[in-house]
Amino acid sequence: MNLLSELKHRFTPALSELANPQDLPALLAMIRPAQDAKFGDYQANCAMPLGKRVGQPPRELANQLIETVTLDDLAEKVEVAGPGFINITISDQILNQELTQAFADLQRLGIEASPLPKKIIIDFSSPNVAKPLHVGHIRSTAIGDSLSRVLRFLGHDVITDNHLGDWGTQFGMILYGYKNFSDAQAYAENPIAELSSIYRTVRHLIDYHNSVAKLPDAKALLEKQEQLFAEFSATDPGEDKALAKKLKKDTKSIKSKIAAQKEMIQSLVQTIETVESDPATRDLANRHPQIAQNVLAETAQLHAGDIENKELWSDFMEHGMQEIQRVYDRLDIKFDFVLGESFYHEQLSTVVDELISKEMATESEGALCVFLENHKAPMIIRKSDGAFLYATTDLATIKYRMSEWKPDVILYVVDFRQGEHFEKLFDVARLWGYTDTEYQHVKFGTVMGDDGKPFKTRAGDTVGLEPLLDEAENRALALVTQLDEGKPGGPEFDEEQRKAIAQMVGISALKYADLSQNRTSDYTFSYDKMVELKGNTATYLQYGYARVNGIFRKGEVDIDDLRENAVPFEFTEDIERELALKLLRFEEALQDVISDYRPNLLANYLFELTQTFFVFFEKCPVLKTAGSLRQSRLQFCDLTARTLQKGLSLLGIGVLQKM
Template sequence: MTLIQDLESRLSAALQQVLGETVDAPVVAATDLRFGDYQSNAAMALAKQRKANPRALAQQVIDALDLGDLGSADIAGPGFINFKISPATFATRAQAQLADARLGVPDIGAGRTVVVDFSAPNVAKPMHVGHIRSTIIGDSLARISRFLGFKVITDNHIGDWGTQFGMILHGWKTLLNEDALAVDPIAELLRIYRDVNATKEQPGVLDTCKAELVKLQAGDSENLAIWQRCIDVSKAGLQKIYDRLDITFDHWLGESYFNDRLASLVDEFLDKGLARVSEGAVCIFSDETKPPEQDPFKVHREEGWTDNPSIIRKADGGFLYATTDLATLEYRVDEWKADEIWYVVGVPQQLHFRQIFEAAHRWRKKGEFRHIAFGSILGEDRKLMRTRSGENVGLIEVLGEAVERAAAAIAEKNPDLTGDEAKEVSEIVGIGAVKFAELSQNRLTDYVFAWDRMLALQGDTAPYLQNSFVRIRAIFRKLDGPFDPSGVALHLTEDAEVHLARLLARFGEVLPQVLDDHRPNLLANYLLELARAFHSFYEACPVLKSEEPVRSSRLALCELTSRVLSTGLGLLGIRCPERM
């Protein structure tokens, strides 16, 4: 049980004693430590409901409150209840964290299955900087959810079917360079696609591409073989990037996996009256049960509110993303028994997912479906990040640049690091910097991709956190032998010690909050606050030069801090080197 949970339980008991009924009693970490460690406005809210005096009710609650040896409580302002936790309680909590493999994090997800849909690049095209956000946010949410006890299924719903394959098939048969394909398959597939696309206005080219696509969709053996080879070489190329990012998927069920389900899905929607034919196409319209401003199948134009249907079969018989996404959602609910499905996809797809989720609920598919949207990555000119030629910056180039810059910085700061160790540390620091630059932002905001700031050893960066971990481990390397914190009794007398233990206790409170609105930046910001608290502690409180039992107590605090830092960074997908 976290401190917040303990306080909420005790506060609820006091409120029940005073009011004679069970009520919610939310407690939050205090924003100003001068007034306490935690606070609650429960008495104020309940007094307003009952037209009572909030300070008087707060005093009644405090009189009935049994905090045991946790600390003390008092009233502030119009009726806030502030809690001051004793140093002894923080010491006890830190000792419990050291003995707990979960570091005090509650198991809140037991019995629930979550499917996380993220990354999802198109095959035959390289991943670009725009894929950073979906890939890194999705991976961190999957890691955090697993740690919180959820059964997590990750699915890379790649774009492996569609009209682009007509051009790729034509290019494969007429323009392919097998040697280039062997060296860099995705680059070669992109080249032939672009070359065909550049000639599509020439007589007969588009017709040829359409004919190749029709043959593929009809099951032509030659085109299916070429398509499968495109998939295989693309997956191999993508896997190299995922390996470098230390990201894995449980499944790669792309669009093609659901082809056989689309026709019957459309028939079912027609049979159940969930869709109807309009101008030859099959469309899902509003069911007129919601106010128009809340209805994803309505749009406001000059003439007022009008229909905004989702097409699931075109007039020519073709299917669309909406059809595939509905079939995918059905599979995840029916086959994987998903309680929740999270789609980590950019803001521009907001309307699409609102329509998909509304259609799914009308279809009686049970579950919580969430679109975890995110903004854009900007260059230092505050425009969308592009190459000089105006193209998207390749993700593999971004990662390579990050590692090169990290290597240069490390060589300057620590020339003793050489060879394979220097190479490995550069990889850890460079990739970690890219990830943390993403995960320290509110996912809905656009942010500027700035190399120098991202790789700085000071400031809100991954290298700063990694260096904090390295500094802690360096303390233990100076000991004559291994340090075992299990039998150490912690005693917190200095303010810096108490504050560090206070933040360590909050690890188990912050992690569940990440999932309230799917914001990994809450964890990133917590780790920065923890690292700053450690540096203040390290400056104010000598560790190795202290006498016993203070020395062992402070070593135990250092050990716990390093565990929380490395675990927290690991949940963001970031590794910690032993040296930098």
């Protein structure tokens, strides 16, 4: 039994009589966990708005409600407080009953699977095969994976799909680079390193030529802006207040534009200098002036089915996928399907034809567009040169998923900057006739560095994901080693064990740092905080788990025995009751996670659970007590450990017996 939903259930008849059916969900939502323990365990706040509607003092109405609603068997105290809050304290007997049930349920901890399972597709991670995974991928990957685990645990039919970038311009870049300046021997020896080096080189050359082309215009624009600024500064508004205000605003605006323009010019100059300062690269740049167009041509040839390019592509794909798979293995991430852009390639023209025949798509400025009510710019589904875009692929993907899986929900775990793209995509999908599916852009913010700007290496490149994992593990290893050597009884682990622990601790820390944050905000990345031993970190939670095991080890507790001989839980100290209530709230936390696709709510819950456990641990000796109290406390320990383990596993994080 879920206490919260049971309470809502109890209130439903009484509330239905007082309010319109359409208001019922909102009123029921006002029954929630108490914000403060002194207000009891749960509170119902519906009397206040209802009193107003019915024309009755809220307190009076609240009293009337608690008369009508049957709570005697659940609550030991129901009070009306303040303007009309109904505060409910659950009876110890019910807590005990629920706890006992959770304790007895080894698989699900008393949590029932949803009676109305939905079919949910989660589209996440989606790296580009031609490029190494970078720091941004950790967010989509960790969040998407965690959501899939939670939804599955709650009984939903989840399909995870990794929509790889495996067909775009990036492959044209490698194709061109490979044909024109690859080192055959280097490729034979270490294809992945060579491919990534080729990609970087081509990227640099294209950026270089772009920058050279753009620089004069950029400078001219800056000059214009500075001229404008000078004009504004020289203008005297006199007595005209409106003019003065406008002038002030314009001056400010032009100032910020000048700053931005200067920054842009500086970055152009830097790009140019980077290439020109190295004679070899400079020479390469001079020999490939048309590189951008040529890359597009290679891409087009690949799409057109050119045999050589297709063979090279397959070869590159194999190596690129190996690289990506290695990272997924380290992160313990799996997908049900890996259907990338290339999978949909042959379906694109059909999609476009369909949209034309449905008269949704029209031609404008040579491009084929779908114009939408709420958007100025159309969604372009075919470029004027005839090529398709990722919007086209996304539409084909929706069509495929509909025919193949008929999902109730599709989640896209993607960077918030693509918000507008998804708004358009969902609009088009609905216009297209796919109206019975819920589409969600599960958006997340940017990973920032200490400087408040997107996280980059000192050289200004994006940070690769794999070096990040290495660093996390290395730092964890240093800490594990240091702490192990400082142990009172001497070191406990050999080198091998330390490494295994560091691996778990390091990767967990990285994932948790991300998952514990509200996904919609940008988050500031810090190695130091990530592997911090204390505070709200994966390590702290894992430590809590390890401490429970310490008790079992020290007491030579036979777990099977413990579970078979369950006794009623005893609440001799306040903290025991608090821990009981916290343990029973696991399901509420999971429901919160899926209601808005926010794993941080689970992370918060687990952190609070661990804190509560540590207080219990301080206040309530376990092994030093005897009889039923000892058994009860051991049960608390075991249930806490299992809840932690389950909860962490739903975040994609493992636990350790010793650390």
